[in-house]
Structure formats: structure tokens, C-alpha cells
Amino acid sequence: MNGYGGSILRVNLTDGKLTKEPTPARLAKDFIGGRGFGVYFLFKEVPKGADPLGPENKLIISTGPLSGMLAPGGGKCDWTTKSPLTGGYADASMGGHFTAELKYAGLDSIILEGASPNPVYLFIDNDKILLLDASSLWGKGAIDVEVELKHKYGEEYQVAVIGPGGENQVLYACINHDFGRQAGRGGVGAVMGSKKLKAIVLHGTKSVPVADLEGYRKAGMALYKACKDAEGLAEWSRYGTTIVTSWCNEVGALPTRNFSAGSFEQIDKINAQAMRKEIVITDKGCFGCPSPCGKYSNMKRYNTQVEGPEYETIGLMGSNLGIGDIQAVAEANRLADDLGIDSISAGSCIGWAMECYEKGIFTKADTDGLELKFGNIDAVFAMIKKIAYREGKIGNLLALGIKRAAQQVGKGSEKFAIQVKGMEQSAYATHNATAMLLAYMTCDVGAHHNRSWAITYDLQVGREKVVPEKVARVIWLQNFRPMFDVMGSCRLQWVELGIDRDLYCPLLEAITGIKRSWQDLEAVGNRIWNLTRMYWVRENDGFGREWDLPAQRFYTEAPKTGATAGQITKFEDVQRLLDMYYDQRGWDTNGLPTQGTLDTLNLTTLVV
Amino acid sequence: MTATIRPLGMLKTYFGELQETSVEAGLSVRETLHLIGINPDLVAGVFVNEELQTKDYIIQDGDIVKLLAVIGGG
Numbered sequence: 001m002n003g004y005g006g007s008i009l010r011v012n013l014t015d016g017k018l019t020k021e022p023t024p025a026r027l028a029k030d031f032i033g034g035r036g037f038g039v040y041f042l043f044k045e046v047p048k049g050a051d052p053l054g055p056e057n058k059l060i061i062s063t064g065p066l067s068g069m070l071a072p073g074g075g076k077c078d079w080t081t082k083s084p085l086t087g088g089y090a091d092a093s094m095g096g097h098f099t100a101e102l103k104y105a106g107l108d109s110i111i112l113e114g115a116s117p118n119p120v121y122l123f124i125d126n127d128k129i130l131l132l133d134a135s136s137l138w139g140k141g142a143i144d145v146e147v148e149l150k151h152k153y154g155e156e157y158q159v160a161v162i163g164p165g166g167e168n169q170v171l172y173a174c175i176n177h178d179f180g181r182q183a184g185r186g187g188v189g190a191v192m193g194s195k196k197l198k199a200i201v202l203h204g205t206k207s208v209p210v211a212d213l214e215g216y217r218k219a220g221m222a223l224y225k226a227c228k229d230a231e232g233l234a235e236w237s238r239y240g241t242t243i244v245t246s247w248c249n250e251v252g253a254l255p256t257r258n259f260s261a262g263s264f265e266q267i268d269k270i271n272a273q274a275m276r277k278e279i280v281i282t283d284k285g286c287f288g289c290p291s292p293c294g295k296y297s298n299m300k301r302y303n304t305q306v307e308g309p310e311y312e313t314i315g316l317m318g319s320n321l322g323i324g325d326i327q328a329v330a331e332a333n334r335l336a337d338d339l340g341i342d343s344i345s346a347g348s349c350i351g352w353a354m355e356c357y358e359k360g361i362f363t364k365a366d367t368d369g370l371e372l373k374f375g376n377i378d379a380v381f382a383m384i385k386k387i388a389y390r391e392g393k394i395g396n397l398l399a400l401g402i403k404r405a406a407q408q409v410g411k412g413s414e415k416f417a418i419q420v421k422g423m424e425q426s427a428y429a430t431h432n433a434t435a436m437l438l439a440y441m442t443c444d445v446g447a448h449h450n451r452s453w454a455i456t457y458d459l460q461v462g463r464e465k466v467v468p469e470k471v472a473r474v475i476w477l478q479n480f481r482p483m484f485d486v487m488g489s490c491r492l493q494w495v496e497l498g499i500d501r502d503l504y505c506p507l508l509e510a511i512t513g514i515k516r517s518w519q520d521l522e523a524v525g526n527r528i529w530n531l532t533r534m535y536w537v538r539e540n541d542g543f544g545r546e547w548d549l550p551a552q553r554f555y556t557e558a559p560k561t562g563a564t565a566g567q568i569t570k571f572e573d574v575q576r577l578l579d580m581y582y583d584q585r586g587w588d589t590n591g592l593p594t595q596g597t598l599d600t601l602n603l604t605t606l607v608v
Numbered sequence: 609m610t611a612t613i614r615p616l617g618m619l620k621t622y623f624g625e626l627q628e629t630s631v632e633a634g635l636s637v638r639e640t641l642h643l644i645g646i647n648p649d650l651v652a653g654v655f656v657n658e659e660l661q662t663k664d665y666i667i668q669d670g671d672i673v674k675l676l677a678v679i680g681g682g
Contacts (some may be wrong), residue, residue: 232616232676235655246662247652247678272653273660456678459649498677 001025002211003065003512004033005106009129011122013195014055014114018129023108029514032524033064034486035091037109038080039531042089043606045111048538052084052187053169053194055115061102061200062109064488065512068100068208068287070220071504072227073490075099075287079183081191085171085345085401086422086446088536090186093450093485095286096178098158098202105204116196121149125157125203134198138167141338142176149201157203163340165388166193170399172345172424176337180294180307181286184342186423186445211513219507223499227290230497237283240293241311242272248315252564253428253436253455255320257374258351259418259553262429263562266324270314274326281305286490291497299327299334306334309343312449315427316347321354322374332380339388348424349398349405350383352417361411368392418551420447421536430554432567433458435470438577441548442474444532452477453495466573471580479525486524527601530585530593534607537592544590548578609633611671613644619651619677637673638663652678 007020031040038060050056060080067074077099083090102110105126116131119138123130137145142163149159159177166173166189173189174182183189210216227233236243245267248254252262268274279299284307285292298305309317309330317336318329336343356362357372364370368386370379372394386395397405402424406417418425423446430437435454440447457473484491487508494501501518509515537543558568582589586597598604613629631640637656641648641663653676654661667673 232674235616235653235660235674235676239653239660243653243660243676244678250663251649276660456650459647459678 001028002209003069004028005063005103005108005206005208007106008109008111009107009124010111010113011131012114013112013116013120013131013197016116016131018131028512030524031528032486033067033108034062034076034078034488035080035093035482036486036524036528037062038078038091039089039528039535041109041111042080042082043531043535046082050082052082052087053190055113055195057082057191057194059112059188059191059195060109061112063099063103063107064486065508067488068103069511070216070224071288071489071507072223072290072493073286073288074488075289076485076488076490077102078485078488079175079188081186081188082539083186083445084169084190084194085187087540088421088446089532090188090445091485092174092183092185092188094160094175094177094181094183095490096158096181097287098160098177099488100287101158101202101204103204103208104206105202106206107204110200112192112195112197115194119196119198121199121201122197123201126205137198139164142340143179143338145199146176146179149199153201153203157201159199159201161199162189162192162197163338163388165340166190167198168388168390168399169193170341170387170390171401171404172342173340174342176340178286180284180296180337182337182342184344185448189340210511212510215506215510219503219510223493223503223507224290226499226503227493227497230499233291233497236496237291237293239272239276240283240295242275242295242309242314244311245271245314248311248428249319250563251459252431252559252562252567253433255315255351255427255429256562257322258320258355258416259425259429259551260355260416260557261559261562262431262564264319264324267319269324270318270326270329275309275314278326279330289490291493293492293496297330299330301327302331304331304334306330306337308337309333312427313343313347316344316351317380320347320351320427321380323377323380324375325377328377328380332384335381335384339384341384341388344426345401345424346384346387348418349387349402350380352402352406352413353383353394353398355416356409356413361409361413367394370394415552415556418447418553420550421547423447425551428455429564430550430569431559431564432569433463434466434569434573434577435474437550437554437569437574438471438474438581439477441550441574441578442478442581444478444529444536447551451482453481464567464569466576468580468584471577471584474581475584476522478529479522480518482528483521483525486528527603530597530601530603531606533587533593534598534603538607544592545578548591550574609669611667611669611673613640613673613675615646615675616677619675631667633667633669633671635667636663637661637665637667640667646675650678651675
């Protein structure tokens with residue numbers, strides 16, 4: 001099948017059975033790949049009510065037709081599962097070089113099933129596929145294990161690995177790859193840990209069939225040329241995502257001290273200039289990337305190195321914790337990576353705990369003796385370790401994620417638990433940015449930014465406005481942007497360099513032989529969006545409107561300082577946003593897709 | 609005493625295909641943006657003679673000021 005590896009690999013961790021089956025042509029036609037494949041298998045194969053950390057849950061790794069191909073940023077694969085953090089749909093996109101090797105091994109998806117009684121790792125070298133003993137790797141840090149496995153097998157082998165956080169089933173544990181790339185969100189690493197799968201080692205050398213070889217070469221080169229010629233390429237590549245740090249501070253979107261404000265007085269110590277001057281030693285890109293956003297850093301004070309931090313980590317582990325010290329932020333990033341926990345969720349959980357401590361809800365008896373105040377760098381390092389190892393009362397509590405932690409603690413702490421659907425909000429403060437707030441409220445994995453990054457639109461049309469055009473923009477982005485996660489490529493070349501998105505269509509056609517416009521692709525995106533919504537409905541009794549409400553802080557407590565001081569979103573506007581959103585999506589007033597919508601999208605049979 | 613303002617990439621389209629513009633030196637980048645009708649909130653990066661600067665930078669004679677649009681996060 002043109003553009004595909006051709007096979008799905010099933011790995012049953014319970015009995016060690018390994019089976020391959022052909023990738024169904026109909027699946028490729030309807031869902032294309034990546035998260036499209038992931039949600040299809042999740043919905044169809046994981047039984048309703050499955051324990052996310054039990055053997056019934058599955059972890060599905062999928063490439064797309066652009067993965068490993070002559071496509072800028074064709075280094076993305078998608079990890080889909082039922083989230084232990086939220087109880088709903090989760091997928092996490094991972095860059096690096098893993099997905100290309102997966103494709104070259106002839107695989108479009110790996111479906112991890114069951115649970116092993118003992119630690120194992122999966123070894124794939126084309127058709128040689130083995131489950132091997134990982135007892136000597138269990139307990140080790142993700143970076144150390146990647147080094148060890150690379151030394152054992154060779155540099156050309158790609159490794160995805162969990163750290164102690166995944167082994168200990170921290171509910172927001174991540175999966176690490178390429179010394180700094182993660183499948184970060186939703187607890188995919190905890191699911192891998194629950195299956196006692198420490199790592200996947202992967203190498204492939206097979207070719208991938210394409211429909212039109214000359215058309216493929218021309219369309220691929222046209223995309224690369226567009227990237228190379230893009231104005232801003234040099235400036236973007238020099239700083240990567242960190243370039244947005246100062247801008248977020250200026251517009252009051254930089255999470256500061258547990259999102260109590262959107263501007264940080266020590267911004268000059270953690271912004272792009274500080275990072276480049278103080279710690280960056282080189283740029284680092286993923287497979288096929290013409291615009292490397294990764295920055296490799298050396299922290300002299302700690303004698304350590306890390307890929308990062310990128311903007312999200314600077315926001316959540318810097319300003320959000322009151323830390324104005326780029327070396328300390330980078331070291332916190334390194335600890336989180338090596339121990340295998342999502343730096344976004346971890347930063348948010350620690351920020352919430354710091355606020356609890358400063359408000360007197362926590363005392364040292366609750367924090368294992370830590371002075372858990374904003375700005376205490378040593379306490380942050382200690383907390384990352386406690387969470388990853390589920391050490392002590394506070395480590396165990398925060399390993400559950402912010403929603404469960406706040407429910408357990410009570411005492412008003414729920415009001416400043418910054419999450420939606422149980423997922424900690426990523427690094428955009430949304431006190432007065434209604435499109436971005438709606439994007440977080442309705443994101444299909446919880447409060448994550450990458451589906452619909454609408455804050456620019458807030459600033460273009462008026463940040464406090466609640467109008468149908470904003471809602472339409474959020475929906476368009478939700479249908480469109482995740483299609484990069486379906487096709488298996490990075491969206492940043494379109495987002496950051498502004499290349500013409502229509503250039504992707506001839507490339508996709510030359511590879512697969514199927515002509516698709518962006519209108520066609522957005523229709524697939526809309527279908528997937530409704531299917532992920534129905535997964536939430538199926539798995540959570542009483543799922544509906546209440547689940548889409550944002551963190552209370554954004555409609556009850558205006559920042560006292562910074563660019564958004566005194567600004568807040570009214571609760572009635574939150575409700576109006578939802579009314580308009582549901583209406584435009586074809587959902588009922590409780591936020592459930594109507595029968596008519598499911599029929600129109602040809603989803604009725606699948607969701608029954 | 610003039611300098612050059614050069615919007616890059618997507619930023620041009622925010623302002624109706626705004627191209628390179630000459631401005632008077634002596635004002636901050638932020639003040640200059642207001643004068644030429646660009647909302648400073650939509651500018652993520654200000655590069656003066658290839659160096660990243662803040663919007664408080666005072667524009668000097670002969671400076672080439674490149675403006676990068678806000679971007680999409682991680």
C-alpha cells in the first residue's frame with residue numbers, strides 16, 4: 001500500500017505472542033494514520049470501562065503517510081491510549097527519529113496489549129522481533145537506559161524508554177526518546193509501565209512504496225524549498241519555541257506562580273536571550289527537519305546537559321514556580337526527563353502544592369519537611385524526585401495529578417487547581433483570552449494547547465470578545481492542526497515559518513496515490529474529533545458540559561499584577577462560549593454529538 | 609536619521625501584505641510599531657541587526673529591524 005509500511009504489529013505482553021497483520025486499506029483511506037489509527041483501534045478494541053493501567057488497555061504507536069518520507073518534519077509518531085490521568089482519550093505526539101525507523105521496519109502501528117509479569121523490552125530489527133528481559137534496566141533513568149541500549153545495539157537503533165516515573169505509574173509519566181524528545185502528555189508512560197515494558201529498540205531498512213516517484217520528489221523538494229526560503233527561518237531556528245517567552249510575558253499569558261498572574265518580574269532571567277547566552281550549546285532537530293527548534297543546553301552549575309528547555313517547560317517549571325534562573329529550570333527539565341514525568345503536568349502540580357503551602361493548607365508535615373515556597377529551587381528538584389518515585393505523602397499525592405490531589409486535599413484548593421478534564425493546563429494563562437480559554441476547555445485530551453493555539457486570534461480581534469467568529473476559529477484549528485499528527489509530520493513548519501499548507505496536498509497524493517484537498521483533510525479531522533468526543537462519552541458516566549469548564553481561577557480571580565492585572569473572564573461568557581461551540585459542532589446543549597451529527601460523519605456504526 | 613522595519617513571514621499578512629518600511633530613528637520599537645499601525649502584541653520577536661531585542665530598544669540610525677510574528681508554541 002503506497003505510503004505505508006504495510007503491517008500492524010501486535011505485541012501481547014501477557015503471553016509474549018507477537019503477530020503481524022496487514023494494514024487495512026480501508027483504515028488508511030478513512031483515518032489516514034497517526035492519531036486517526038490510534039483512536040480507531042482504541043475505540044474498537046479496548047473494552048468499555050477498561051482500567052487504564054490494567055492489561056485490557058492498549059498503547060497504540062502509529063506513523064502516518066508522511067512519516068520517514070521526504071517531508072519537512074516527517075519525524076512524528078503518535079502514542080494513543082486510554083489516559084490514566086483523565087480517564088478519557090489521550091494521544092501524545094513524539095518527534096525524533098523513532099517513527100522513520102518504524103516505517104522502515106515495515107510497520108504502520110504497534111499495538112501493545114496485555115501486561116508482562118516481568119520487566120521486558122521490545123527489540124525490532126526489520127522482521128526480527130523479540131521480547132527481551134529488562135530486569136537489569138528496570139529502575140534506571142530514561143537517559144541512562146537510552147545510552148546503554150545505544151551502546152549495546154548501535155547508534156542507528158532508535159530507543160523509546162520510560163523512566164522510574166513510568167515504572168511507578170505516575171499518572172502523567174512520559175515516554176522518552178532521542179535524549180530529549182517525549183510522548184509527554186496524558187500518562188502514556190504510566191500505561192507502558194503498567195505493561196512492564198521498559199523500552200522499545202527499533203531499526204528498519206525497508207523501502208516504502210510511493211504512488212508517483214517523480215511527483216513525490218518534486219513535491220517534497222518544493223516543501224523543503226519553501227522552508228529554506230521562508231523569511232524568519234534563521235531567527236526562528238536560533239531560538240526555537242523559547243522566542244515566545246517574552247511575548248507571553250508582555251501579553252499576560254506566561255503562567256506565573258500557579259497561574260495567579262500572567263507576567264513574571266524575573267522574565268529577563270528565563271527568556272530566550274538568557275537561555276541562548278547562558279546555557280545553549282547547539283541546535284537539535286528531528287528527522288527531516290529544516291528548522292530545528294530543539295536546543296541542547298549545558299548547565300555549568302550542575303555539570304549536566306539536556307535538550308531544552310522549550311517554552312512550555314520554561315513556563316511551567318520557571319515562572320509558574322517563581323524561579324527566575326534558566327540553569328535551574330533546565331536542570332528541573334533534565335530531572336523530569338530522566339525520571340520520566342511530563343514537565344508540564346509536574347510543573348503545574350508543584351505550583352499548586354506551593355500555593356497550598358503558602359496559603360497554609362499544607363505545612364511541613366504535609367511536604368515531608370520541605371519549605372515548599374515559590375522560588376525554592378532545591379524544593380522543586382526534591383519534589384520532582386518524590387513524584388517520580390512516589391516517595392512520601394506529598395510524592396504520592398502529586399503523582400495522582402492535580403485534579404485528584406485537589407479533590408483529596410479540599411480546603412478550597414480545587415479553585416486553584418489549573419486543569420480541564422483532569423489534565424494540567426499547559427503554559428498559557430487564560431484570564432482574559434477567551435478563544436484560548438475555549439481551546440483549553442474543549443481540547444480532546446484535556447487542557448493542552450497544541451490542538452488549537454488560538455491566543456493570536458484573541459489579540460487580533462479583541463481578547464475579551466465572545467463572538468461566533470472566535471468559536472469558529474477554535475473549531476477550524478481543532479479540525480486542521482491535529483491533521484499533522486494524523487499524517488505523521490510536524491506542524492511547526494506551517495505554524496512558525498508560514499509556508500503554504502497547500503504544498504502538503506500534492507506530496508500526500510504523490511505518496512499515497514489518493515488526491516486530498518485541505519477541505520478533505522479537515523473533514524477527516526472533524527470526524528476524528530467527534531470520535532474522540534464519543535470516547536469520553538463512552539468511558540465516563542455523566543460526561544457532558546461540566547467536564548468542559550475551565551479552572552475556576554480564570555473566572556473567579558483576576559491577577560493582581562502584570563499585563564492582565566484586574567482582568568478576568570465572566571462565568572456567563574464561559575457558558576456562552578460553550579453554547580456557541582456546541583451549536584457550531586452539531587452537539588447538544590450538554591456537549592454530546594447529536595445522532596444527526598454522527599450520521600452525517602458516518603460514525604454511527606463505529607460508536608455503537 | 610532613518611531605520612528600516614521589515615515584517616517577516618506571516619506577520620505581513622496580518623497587516624495587508626505590509627512590506628519593508630522606513631521609519632525615523634529615536635523612538636522605541638514599541639512606539640514605532642504603534643506609529644506605523646502594527647499592534648505590538650502580535651510581534652513575538654524583534655531582531656535589530658540580527659540580534660534579538662526587546663520592544664523597549666531605541667531604534668538607531670541605519671538599524672534594520674526585523675519583526676517575527678507570534679508563533680504556535682511547542
